[in-house]
Amino acid sequence: MGDHEQGMSYGDDENTHAPADVDLSRPSIARVYDFLLGGKENLEIDRRAANRFLNVVPEAAQIARDNREFLRRALRFLVGEAGIRQVIDVGSGLPTAGNVHELAHEIAPDVRVVYVDNDPVVLAHGRALLDRDQITTIIRADLRKPETIFEHEDSTKLIDFSQPYAMLLGGILHHLFDKEDPYGATAHIVERLVPGSYLLVSNFLDDDEPRAKAAERAFMDSGLRRGRFRTWAEQRRFFEGLELVEPGFVYVNDWRPDERTSTEDAVRTLHAGGIGRKV
Ligand SMILES: C[S@@+](CC[C@H](N)C(=O)[O-])C[C@H]1O[C@@H](n2cnc3c(N)ncnc32)[C@H](O)[C@@H]1O
Numbered sequence: 245m246g247d248h249e250q251g252m253s254y255g256d257d258e259n260t261h262a263p264a265d266v267d268l269s270r271p272s273i274a275r276v277y278d279f280l281l282g283g284k285e286n287l288e289i290d291r292r293a294a295n296r297f298l299n300v301v302p303e304a305a306q307i308a309r310d311n312r313e314f315l316r317r318a319l320r321f322l323v324g325e326a327g328i329r330q331v332i333d334v335g336s337g338l339p340t341a342g343n344v345h346e347l348a349h350e351i352a353p354d355v356r357v358v359y360v361d362n363d364p365v366v367l368a369h370g371r372a373l374l375d376r377d378q379i380t381t382i383i384r385a386d387l388r389k390p391e392t393i394f395e396h397e398d399s400t401k402l403i404d405f406s407q408p409y410a411m412l413l414g415g416i417l418h419h420l421f422d423k424e425d426p427y428g429a430t431a432h433i434v435e436r437l438v439p440g441s442y443l444l445v446s447n448f449l450d451d452d453e454p455r456a457k458a459a460e461r462a463f464m465d466s467g468l469r470r471g472r473f474r475t476w477a478e479q480r481r482f483f484e485g486l487e488l489v490e491p492g493f494v495y496v497n498d499w500r501p502d503e504r505t506s507t508e509d510a511v512r513t514l515h516a517g518g519i520g521r522k523v
Contacts, residue, residue: 486520
């Protein structure tokens with residue numbers, strides 16, 4: 245993806261080409277994240293929401309970039325070292341520089357990728373971009389009903405669920421409230437993973453960073469109304485039934501850092517990630 249001219253465009257805020265079922269009076273998680281990553285597929289309402297968050301955590305754009313860098317290093321491990329050839333990226337977000345399928349294909353061109361998001365805008369962009377791609381697709385499904393991801397006919401067409409695959413949950417579980425049962429969703433996923441498969445999780449963390457509570461409140465007050473920052477102990481539950489890959493569940497910038505990993509990040513303690521393996 246990476247080319248913001250492709251796919252559906254908003255033009256300016258007055259003249260949008262968003263799908264009919266999109267509520268443009270509210271910010272969306274995907275468009276706020278796009279703004280933080282320097283993308284163009286966002287509206288004034290999204291930028292206002294992002295600014296609520298930036299007021300509390302001025303380094304928020306760096307956190308978003310760190311998360312994308314974590315995904316890049318994780319794919320290097322999953323595809324390059326662990327030999328994974330099937331990836332499901334849940335909560336994939338809007339196209340950005342260095343999309344999962346592009347990163348994976350740089351290492352192995354035969355990796356099959358299914359993008360999953362519940363935002364119709366993400367779906368419209370993804371469909372336009374992946375139109376002629378035979379081994380990458382995007383589906384609309386909801387992590388709160390994980391079976392819809394496994395049972396979608398486009399997933400079953402592309403993914404052989406009897407063979408190892410990687411499930412990516414990057415920056416999504418902190419948008420699910422406890423009452424929406426995120427632990428049930430990950431338990432369902434872990435249960436279905438065949439041995440040799442992997443689960444990646446990255447999330448905001450509420451333990452070591454004094455601004456975490458205020459940052460979570462900013463999410464809630466911004467119009468996104470979706471924020472639940474969890475502690476280390478809470479988040480370790482997402483990996484129950486899996487063996488953590490080295491170096492474990494850590495601040496994302498401590499996960500196999502390389503020469504591109506930021507070391508001067510003032511809010512590195514707000515953001516944790518890891519990969520578990522089904523044995
Ligand atoms: C912050 S973005 C993360 C993008 C990307 N995974 C990353 O790590 O860089 C979160 C994405 O999750 C999607 N999302 C939020 N709740 C979801 C749900 N219940 N089911 C599917 N997607 C969801 C949002 O629409 C958004 O595109």
